[in-house]
């Protein structure tokens with residue numbers, strides 16, 4: 001007798017490890033490991049969530065009608081091309097399920113988000129990486145890695161964990177260079193934070209092609225990660241496919257309601273962006289002054305590199321943990337010399353800088 005065996009590829013998956021939130025003996029935890037919005041969710045989103053406590057026996061609106069309308073209004077998009085999911089992670093998984101399988105390749109950038117290889121392997125496809133140049137997505141290297149088996153190309157823009165981005169023009173060059181049967185998925189999880197005029201989250205490519213998808217999330221700037229809420233902006237043909245493969249009630253009602261309220265609280269969103277615009281450059285400047293390399297970021301986190309031959313990232317991580325500060329070690333992404341630090345509140349960031357100053361000064 002043998003136990004059931006999972007399909008090929010499944011046991012090759014290294015399960016995703018989220019940012020930690022607990023330490024054994026610290027009283028106060030400063031969690032800067034998952035890029036969750038520094039100021040927490042909009043108070044209006046919290047109210048909308050709580051207001052549904054007495055309705056938990058009701059199934060949600062499977063079509064997310066009001067939420068899609070609110071997203072469309074907020075970002076000037078067509079509601080019919082929006083598909084909502086339980087986090088953008090679910091949508092990434094559904095795109096792999098629908099467009100890739102055994103023998104197919106799913107291409108992404110060297111330090112790209114780890115959910116891409118996980119989702120590819122889950123459907124039996126082969127994840128393939130293209131080298132980055134100076135920690136930035138390289139369009140040339142992605143195009144060079146395309147084969148006749150490539151089905152999907154994932155580009156996080158800005159990328160996590162590097163924080164770097166490519167311009168709208170470069171993204172268009174990627175799309176133009178890819179075969180038309182290859183689905184380009186632009187993962188714009190951090191789009192709300194980007195303030196560069198050569199950047200686009202990708203909506204115009206979605207609208208002008210039938211093979212480009214943009215995914216977005218409520219987990220980062222809107223700080224609703226605990227609710228699991230994301231969406232994809234799709235050409236009509238891809239939206240039709242996703243509607244067929246998603247679970248009929250994939251987004252809980254309180255998540256839909258909180259999402260709508262968060263979108264309408266534009267003053268709070270402005271506050272979150274303004275906070276990031278002040279504290280991201282501040283943290284980069286402070287860490288650079290300590291002799292560390294802060295990779296230029298347009299998102300709400302900073303990749304910090306420890307110079308070769310000097311103090312190392314693992315020791316810094318351990319030192320921070322002793323002070324109750326949790327950041328993200330990057331060995332899992334192939335960057336063992338780096339830590340990724342989320343832009344938190346000002347008091348939290350000051351304690352991080354204080355601790356790292358002490359760490360760098362100790363002999």
Ligand SMILES: *Cc1c(COP(=O)(O)O)cnc(C)c1O
Nearest residue numbers: 087088089156160189217219230
């Ligand atoms: C956080 C993150 C996501 C996942 O967001 P969820 O909507 O919470 O699933 C997707 N892509 C990137 C690049 C991220 O950093």
